[in-house]
Amino acid sequence: METEIHARLSTLGHPQRLAIFRLLMRRFPDRVPAGELAEVLGLKPSTLSAYLSALMQAGLVSQERAGTSLRYAVAMTEVRRTFEYLMLDCCRGRPDLCAPFSLPSTTGLQTMLQPRYEVLFICTGNSARSIFAESILRTEAGDRFSVHSAGTKPNSELNPFAVEILEQKGHDVSLLRSKTVAEFQGPDAPKFDFVFTVCDRAANEECPAWPGQPVSAHWGMPDPVKVEGTHAQKSLAFQQAYGALLNRIKVFTALPFASLDRISLQKAVDDIGSASTAAPA
Secondary structure, X not given: OHHHXXXXXXXXXXHHHHHHHHHHHHHOOOOEEHHHHHXXXXXXXXXXXXXXXXXXXXXXXXEEEEOOEEEEXXXXXXHHHHHHHHHHHHHOOOHHHHOOOOOOOOOOOOEOOEOOEEEEEEEOOOOOHHHHHHHHHHXXXXXXXXXXXXXXXXXXXXXXXXXXXXXXXXXXXXOOOOOEHHHHOOOOOOOOOEEEEOOHHHHHXXXXXXXXXXXXEEOOOOOHHHOOOOHHHHHHHHHHHHHHHHHHHHHHHOOOHHHOOHHHHHHHHHHXXXXXXXXXX
């Protein structure tokens, strides 16, 4: 492992290779097409290919072919082995050194002073998918969760198709509005237990470092706003997005939070994000 550590630290020491690694970590468990990585990071295809090759040789990234496209993801098992080795080797088993930096052995999410979990859903526009997620979780288990949504670049108003679907499903839309993540920063902001991105564009962007190290995951799905066609075709796309989020949130609310440690809880929400989104409403 010593040789691997040297190679991995050297590989991540390059700022653009580190940028690729960060983006893939934010998008985990998704596999991201090479073209999307190049576009987001502003890299030439040949340069990106060289950086990805170095990351794969170091064992930090894996590659998979889907048709004519190459897709990439972090090699999470190896990444965890790397972090665990560094902590154990450098700290030499001293909890006074490692404890402030290592993940807690239990969730640490719910306390006597915090009877409900704080949850934030992020999308770029905060006009449809994140609004769906906010409304669904509040309806499904509002007594256990304080739910919020925001956009990295929010639209000025909610998407009318999204509002129509929510009204059809019986949700209260009177208090819903498009918000920016900036509203949830600062000393008076909620301390989040969970932060989820529900669109790829938001996951590709550098979001704030949330205090308290909330459990975070990427639950990306197709954007219904981009669907063109008749009113019925557009409505169907929003119905499918709503149904997919409803299924994911039902699985999420059924998790045994009190009995899961941090790592198990993180794996559970990652698994929810990798489940099929082709679900009916």
